Amino acid sequence: MGRRFLPALAILAAAGLFPAAAEEIGDAARGAALFKRECAVCHEIGEGAMRRIGPPLNGVFGRRAGSADGFAYSRAMARMGSDGLTWTLETLDPYLENPKALVSGTKMTYRGLKDTTARSDLLAYLREWSDKPQDIPEAEPTALKTDHELDPAILAIEGDPDYGEYLAAECQTCHQRDGSDLGIPSITGWPREDFVVAMHAYKKKLRPHPVMQMMAGRLNDEEIAALAAFFATLE
């Protein structure tokens, strides 16, 4: 097995198809300092890291959301995990940028880290304590960066709440208008910007869940803005 596997890897590498395993995420040393400042109040990482206010972050790359042993996650995080959210560069980056836009009901009370370079540095540090992607080729997706940034022009679109109300009828087959949350989360009163970011995260399939990926998939930028405008005003 080993003998047949190695040449295959060599061919992949020669052909330039080898996963970008050694991709530099950022400056891990700066990331360590950032971790102390931004994260260490609640999280431990490194040798002997334990559960504190938040779960330990060793091995977070490639881990399914809401699955660290013994940690009592929010229902929202547990649901995202069972829907298939896995922590990779692609999903951790938007989560650190705005936790509630990716996992609306998360218990992590963190305002988010807006600076792209700072996030990259922090992620480079976090990855030091996960399996190193360069050692495990099949872990490739955890090591690739994608551009999830929303064009500010999209966020700036003023939605038409009347159109939003019509479109919302489709949402309200499942999401109750009065904000009840039983098995399906409430979207009533969701802040406009978070709503827009979340819908685009479904469109890009960063957020898991096949129904929502499909529903968001056919909404254009104006329609998402219209829905956000409508739901933000619902009480």
Added chain:
Amino acid sequence: MTLSRRHFIGSGIATGALLAAPMVWGQAKPRVVVIGGGAGGATAARYIAKDSDGAIDVTLVEANPIYTTCFFSNLYLGGFRDFESLQHGYDKLSGGGVTVINDMATGVDRDARTVTLAGGQVLTWDRLVLSPGIDFKDGSVPGWSLDAAEVMPHAYKAGPQTQLLRQKVDAMPQGGTFAMVAPPNPYRCPPGPYERISMVAHVLKERNPTAKILVLDPKDKFSKQALFEEGWGKHYNGMVDWIGPDFGGNNIEVRPGTMEVVVDGEVMKVDCCNVIPGQMAGRIAALAGVTDDSGWAPVHPDSMKSKVDETIFVLGDSSAQGDMPKSGFSANSQAKVAAMAIRGELAGSKVFPARYSNTCWSLIAPEDGVKVGASYEPTPEKIASVDSFISATGEDAALRKATYQESLGWYAGITADIFG
């Protein structure tokens, strides 16, 4: 009541002009009559009344004062829901400006634009919404008729039939045989018969583990087949036998008098038999003359408007619209498009492009839920599927549990959306 006035207007003025501007003639509000208070009809009535702020007079005609949803009735059969949890009243619709009449519509006069009720009342309308669900085709299963439904229940219109089927499953002798005669396409709730098999298997596994289940099916494949077959193998190994057309599933006769089923000439004694016959639009649609040879009512894909009469809309199971399955979710989705079109025509409100969607959840075993869904858009020919998804085989228990919990959330959500 403005009966005489509407008659006067209807006979005195050209229909085209009336269609274009119904508000021109004084104080009489435009009238909408909705027949059928299920997922299609109640949603349409509620949305028209809610969004038109009293500008349109909405009357809902439904025979049952308390409605029992067919969706989730399998979960009652499996012991996962109370019967009462499937029942919904119309008090919130009444409170929201809809006139609810508990009676049966027995006739539609399209020229006079009237609906006659069994109690003798005659209602006039500017727009008529038909959402009567299904009726069964006579002779679809040789040996079975509605008269036999007390012995071999269909349980495919929720209510006393559903309770009867559960009693009959409970009364099966140890090691007895449950048979289902599955329906030919098209029919209400494509995964419904197979979810029902799962629920009956769950009950029998607990109380009657040597019992057998036979599914006699005229179709060579069925909705979510891979998911159901995987689940039956996993949870109810050896209990369920599916007999498709290759093995006689399309050549069935039932004998209610002797509790026998004849499969391709072979006589079998069974202990409980659920016959789900071939289906057609609820009878009032045919009486209104809006159905075609298929038994269903063709509609325009962009509005749910009947292709036969532009003052009539047909929703849900009764309509022939294209790719959408006949489901409560579909009917609810279609009702919102029709409500918007009707408000646009009668009250001049804004009309946006139609969009439709559907998701069907099914329960295979405790906390083992699956789903299938799609989104749809109108094309000139039909309502066409544009995107879809389905649960995968081999999913882990956490995802299946989340899917089941999501289905509970959906039931709460859609019933609130339909009944207020």
